[in-house]
Amino acid sequence: MTRPPLNPDQPPRKITDDKFDLADNFIPRLANITIKWPDEHGLVVGVFGQWGIGKTSILTMLSEYTSTHEDYKNTIIASFNPWFYSDTGALINSFFSTIAREFGKDKSPWKKKAIVGLKAMSSFLTIASKGISIFGASVDLERFKEAAEAASNAAGAAKESSDLIDALSNPDDGEQRLRKGREAVAEALTEFGNSGGRLLILIDDLDRLSKDDLLSIFRLIRTVKDLPYTTILLAMDEERVRDILKHSTSEGYGEDYLDKIIQIPIHIPLPDFRKMASLISTDLETTFSFLDHPLPSALNAQKHYLPDEIRLITQEVETPRDLARYINSVRTLLLAGPNPDLNLVDAALIETLRIFYPDIYDRVRRSSKFLTDPFLFDDNPETIATRETELLRIIRGGLTNEPRSNETSIRSIINCLFGDPTKRAFNFGKREAASRRSIRSPDYFGNYFRYSATKGRLSSKQVKEAFETISNCAKNQKASDIGNAIFMAFSDLNEETSRQFELEFSYKITQLNPGLVEKICRGAIASIPKFGTTREETPYRLVGYSLRFLATPLKHHSGPAAPGTTIELAVEAINSPLSINLAAKLLDTKVWAWATQEELERPSTAWLLRAQNELNNQSTFTQADPRAVEELINETRRRISALGEKSPLSVEDLQHLLVGSIKANPDNLPRILLSIANTPSDNPPVLISPTRNAAEAFRELLELLGEYEFIRPLLEKIPHDVWSKNNLHKVHADLEKIIATTAPET
Known part of the structure; x- marks a missing residue:
């Protein structure tokens, strides 16, 4: 393989793949809370965390942990993801089928009773999801039969379908039939629980559901949350789910509904800052190794010291998903094609802007002149204010926009890349920047945005x-x-x-x-x-x-x-x-x-x-x-x-x-006189100028040669073109003027 793989942002396949030290403490604690600690009553646990924090990884590790520890050998785990279903009926049916399938793996005598009850509940609730009342209201029997057959066929229960249709021909039996199915499941679970078992239902990705699907899954949870010896673990982004519920008051929900249905809220620990810095360093080191380049010290997260550069990057990488997206971005910049020949520290920093502040990244790439030209002006307050205005435009997108909450961090990243653009001589070391292929060099700035090296230069x-x-x-x-x-x-x-x-x-x-x-x-x-x-x-x-x-x-x-x-x-x-x-x-x-x-x-x-x-x-x-x-x-x-x-x-x-x-070769005189001549800008050299009169020029002539009388007879021996080809005609004229007059006293 010529390059490292891109990170697919998938949960770990094994608990040993855990990079964030959750397997040693958090997972055993979660297993204890959801399985070992509860009594016979049903329990709903909420596992909260922002998108990308690793909620699915938590559920995967919890499943493996319980399957490999003796204390949890009698646990049945049913994992369900409602995001896979766009139809409410299919969602309900799949939910109960998933649980029934896990029960089917157990050889205990109570399983048949549980499976029959689950299928009955599935059929009734699937029919209800079609908009057909089953609790005493009159129905269109043909539509009812069609829905019931669909539900029963999906559940693999043709005989139950016939019984269900017969029973529901009398709508008064609907609620009773549903209650009996639930009681059958409860009895089976009680028998299972008395033998030391517990059912753990894992439901993931609630925060990805639409409003209607989210409300459907909550209605479903409401029907099973009180089943004995059952724990339902709901993984979600709490803020997003509460926002959906807040706008669902007309359906009988609201922002506080989570508090009514979840007995134990648990927040996934945020990754340790130094641990995240270490992971970033390790992944960058792997990436750079494919360029035959060691990890720069500025990106090395040492045990007792974090350089500014790796600290600034780590401040933006908050979750495992952030880490995957960031490392993928660095790898696509450096390894997707020919080596773009970049300074690796600058590459790591500019990709931080690209992933976490794409709008700022876009304005940076359009501001080459401002960011790479050395600011050599004086400390004029107006000039500095103008440059501060331009920097704020890059950071905020416009002067009328409000300051960003993390503006200090953004400024620090820009300063690490380019120096402080508001300070005098902020980018004065152009030669050093070019030799290091820094982004602050005009010669290499474009490489960071066009994914290729500058043509005509050594790599x-x-x-x-x-x-x-x-x-x-x-x-x-x-x-x-x-x-x-x-x-x-x-x-x-x-x-x-x-x-x-x-x-x-x-x-x-x-x-x-x-x-x-x-x-x-x-x-x-x-x-x-x-x-x-x-x-x-x-x-x-x-x-x-x-x-x-x-x-x-x-x-x-x-x-x-x-x-x-x-x-x-x-x-x-x-x-x-x-x-x-x-x-x-x-x-x-x-x-x-x-x-x-x-x-x-x-x-x-x-x-x-x-x-x-x-x-x-x-x-x-x-x-x-x-x-x-x-x-x-x-x-x-x-x-x-x-x-x-x-x-x-x-x-x-x-x-x-x-x-x-001069005596050996008079033609040498014009060149020697250059050493005392003045050369005003855009003018030929002179001996006499507004700042030096003939007497002063004569004194310098004496200091240079010690004598001057020998010059007069030599002047005639120097061809005129010797003076003109060296642009010394003014020196010639001034010299003749000096020696033609009485020499000043010295």
Whole structure:
């Protein structure tokens, strides 16, 4: 079997199938009340519970319990379901036939008397149900004979039919004949009861009957409820039955009629909250196992702790039927077709809305933009009020509608799924949401409602297999082999799927131990030459994610996972073939928030030494992207300033390198000037702007190069197209303006 079965919502076949701990306590108690405890008088017991609570299951377990315990060996149980009959006559006849059939299984001498009496009662009451008076009123004899024959034939009593017709030809004998039949049954039951026996009649599904059928069954119960040594157990939804009776006062009934006919009301215990949570967890675990996925901790009902997610689901699952419907819904979402590639916690929560709040579910699926776009506005009261209004529309269906009784729980489910939509930056972690395939991600929101995965993206299985290949390799192989595994994992991916895998990679490494992450980081560094300059951002990001994890304090620890190792890895990455500007980003202060200035000296020094080599290399200034030179120069100046006297490169050294590169190749000047240029939005770079006059621009020029007189003769050597192709014509004009005037004092 490729998937678990759907729950058919059937009562347990055996008492051992009980999941709600009723068999150990409630069923023995019910058996004692209905069979062992009563005296010779008839008794009517009501077993009350809402739809889906398991009333039929209770009756099934009670029947099995009494049949397997010595104390109840003399009990005869007749189970009857009036819901199967739409005709009152058929209902009456079947009721008595069911009891007679159970009596027929007993070999005791009193059984024949009981069966004859039951058939007589059945015939008379069936005829009465046809609307023909049998208690002294005149009747149409032909219609009477027709009804009597139908009743007797249904009861399998042709001879009794003839006797009945003859007797009822005189209507005065009708009531007497009915009374004699009842007395015969009573005598037989007394004989049966004196020998230690008791008749238990189980009547189910009263709450499903129409008004007319319900009143018919109550009239029937009224004729037999006083039979000796007989208990009638009525299973029903009390509220629904009372509502029907409340509107039946004209027929002689009323809301309080149940109190007149039922001597002992018993309410079925509601399932224990923790027990229900445990059952939900178990069924979800079984479901997820068919996706080769373990049960997420958020859905694990632990003995002493319930996570918010499983608690919110359990609050809505009140009955066994609720549980069956809910689990079936989750299974149809996840297992009915190809894997829709969802976050399993979110799937479990959204199906809670679908089953128990279908109107809210429908409004949620129509509110993708509101629920998935990050709310990055300020805490403006008007903006928050507007978003609160939209959230209330989703929950209530309209602003004029009254608050729902369980609105707090509904809000909590929505907050678990999407974050609080009324709070600033409620859904800011879009990258994390996408990597986890969360419903709050715009990329995956639709998957939860169209039952299919997003096309053109890696499935969770593909990501899992690729990551396991890398992590397994890291357990036993050297860095170069790990690097090969990393390169192979990304080699066939396009830009979109590569970025997706990188994001998922960043969260999956947090589940590994620091030693393994260190090996993966070295493997990523070793893979840099394989990716080449066109795809080097992939290994760069893998190294960065690894360093971030290793540099982040672990839970229950005050410091990072491996501070010394992290510094060594950073130095190793800086000295790798990774481009100099990407290497600089590895020293981002967000990654090294825990590190002191002294601890950052080693990687910063390593980077400056490499920057010195880069600036000595004339090919550095001929890169396709002029901004790369700008970034290199500015980062070098910043690192020199940060290290101060400990820097291996001084400001004068940098000036010497830049002047030398310009003198060697004047075409380098435009790109170097970008490092001090301003770039107003949608405009070309400038040296002179409203916020910086010529004198200030000149001072920055001196800080950058240390001298400027050599520039004038070089300007004529720089072709005009060098300035124009880099959109630096304004920088050119500003530079000529600066050097054409008397230099300000410095």
